[in-house]
Amino acid sequence: MMSHKVPIVENVLKLNDELALQNREIFQRAGVFVVDLIGSPGAGKTSLLELTLRELGKVLKIGVIVGDPATCRDGDRLAAHSLNIVQVNTGTGCHLDANQVRHAMDKLNLPDLDLLIIENVGNLICPVSFNLGQDCKVGMFSVSEGDDKAAKHPNLVVSADLLLLNKMDLLPYVPFDLPRFRQDIQHLNRDAQLLELSVLSNQAKPWLDWLISHSRHDKQHSPMSQKR
Amino acid sequence: MHEVSIAESLADLVRRHLPPHQHLIGVTVRIGPIHGVVPDALEMAWNVVSEKEGWSGSQLHVITPPWRFRCEACGRCWEPTTVDEHCTCGSPRADIMAGDEFVLESIDVEPAVSCPQ
Numbered sequence: 058m059m060s061h062k063v064p065i066v067e068n069v070l071k072l073n074d075e076l077a078l079q080n081r082e083i084f085q086r087a088g089v090f091v092v093d094l095i096g097s098p099g100a101g102k103t104s105l106l107e108l109t110l111r112e113l114g115k116v117l118k119i120g121v122i123v124g125d126p127a128t129c130r131d132g133d134r135l136a137a138h139s140l141n142i143v144q145v146n147t148g149t150g151c152h153l154d155a156n157q158v159r160h161a162m163d164k165l166n167l168p169d170l171d172l173l174i175i176e177n178v179g180n181l182i183c184p185v186s187f188n189l190g191q192d193c194k195v196g197m198f199s200v201s202e203g204d205d206k207a208a209k210h211p212n213l214v215v216s217a218d219l220l221l222l223n224k225m226d227l228l229p230y231v232p233f234d235l236p237r238f239r240q241d242i243q244h245l246n247r248d249a250q251l252l253e254l255s256v257l258s259n260q261a262k263p264w265l266d267w268l269i270s271h272s273r274h275d276k277q278h279s280p281m282s283q284k285r
Numbered sequence: 286m287h288e289v290s291i292a293e294s295l296a297d298l299v300r301r302h303l304p305p306h307q308h309l310i311g312v313t314v315r316i317g318p319i320h321g322v323v324p325d326a327l328e329m330a331w332n333v334v335s336e337k338e339g340w341s342g343s344q345l346h347v348i349t350p351p352w353r354f355r356c357e358a359c360g361r362c363w364e365p366t367t368v369d370e371h372c373t374c375g376s377p378r379a380d381i382m383a384g385d386e387f388v389l390e391s392i393d394v395e396p397a398v399s400c401p402q
Contacts, residue, residue: 059395060310060393060395063302063304063392065302069291069295069298069314069316070291071294150290151287151290152287154290183321186387208368215381215385244378244379
């Protein structure tokens with residue numbers, strides 16, 4: 058039987074990208090600035106969001122979609138600071154996709170929000186490939202993970218609009234070559250901005266300033282992130 | 286295991302492009318190393334997903350192109366062995382020219398056999 062080849066050349070995740078674009082349009086209509094926060098388990102993502110809700114809750118109306126394979130523990134932690142929290146359990150799924158975010162965002166009153174932070178499932182690989190419709194992708198590392206994590210996870214470094222390095226207060230106690238970490242980031246993404254934080258020591262002002270400036274600008278208009 | 290999600294996304298895309306009355310026998314994807322996809326794991330995931338779609342026996346061919354960098358300082362292009370390799374001129378900054386592909390390139394089909402009445 059004669060077989061033949063049908064050329065296609067389309068992004069493998071095209072259908073997710075189409076949904077993400079729809080999400081993006083909804084976010085834009087609502088005038089909400091949306092951040093996809095990606096980092097490994099234990100990097101301090103939820104602690105950062107607790108601090109963010111605590112410090113900025115009176116300045117910005119903030120919603121959070123939080124993804125975890127199981128439990129509502131993170132959602133419960135964040136719900137102590139805000140009513141606009143949606144927990145998503147992904148089961149065996151190692152990332153959030155645009156469809157899961159669509160269902161979650163329907164539970165929020167988006168036009169009422171200035172800022173929506175999507176805390177992705179703790180993972181430095183899988184979440185990076187799935188566009189959710191966000192304005193900015195933020196990658197979070199921490200000192201206790203080791204200085205090689207940026208180099209070992211190039212997709213996150215390349216596609217992030219902002220990178221965070223948390224647990225700087227542990228620097229005297231763990232082996233971590235900070236210049237090497239910074240150089241690895243520069244090598245892969247010379248435009249990436251790196252903010253160094255100690256969330257549990259309440260040292261996160263650069264992050265809070267970044268959120269305030271972007272949320273207010275983006276309340277007016279923001280182009281679709283040009284990054285993957 | 287984002288290979289399962291990728292295989293499911295791939296199946297959605299293939300379904301969109303599969304011509305009527307054709308049987309799917311092969312799928313070719315080009316996935317750069319930046320995506321951290323393990324070809325063996327993706328092929329295994331494809332076997333499960335494609336069987337559910339009624340495409341049992343269809344072969345997934347994963348092409349993994351190498352990294353290709355261009356040095357920001359001297360303009361040299363090269364294929365690094367590892368992603369943290371710097372240019373021989375010593376500059377630590379480079380642009381990624383290849384290695385970030387994530388494309389369904391083509392599908393192979395043949396006429397479906399219809400059962401005699």
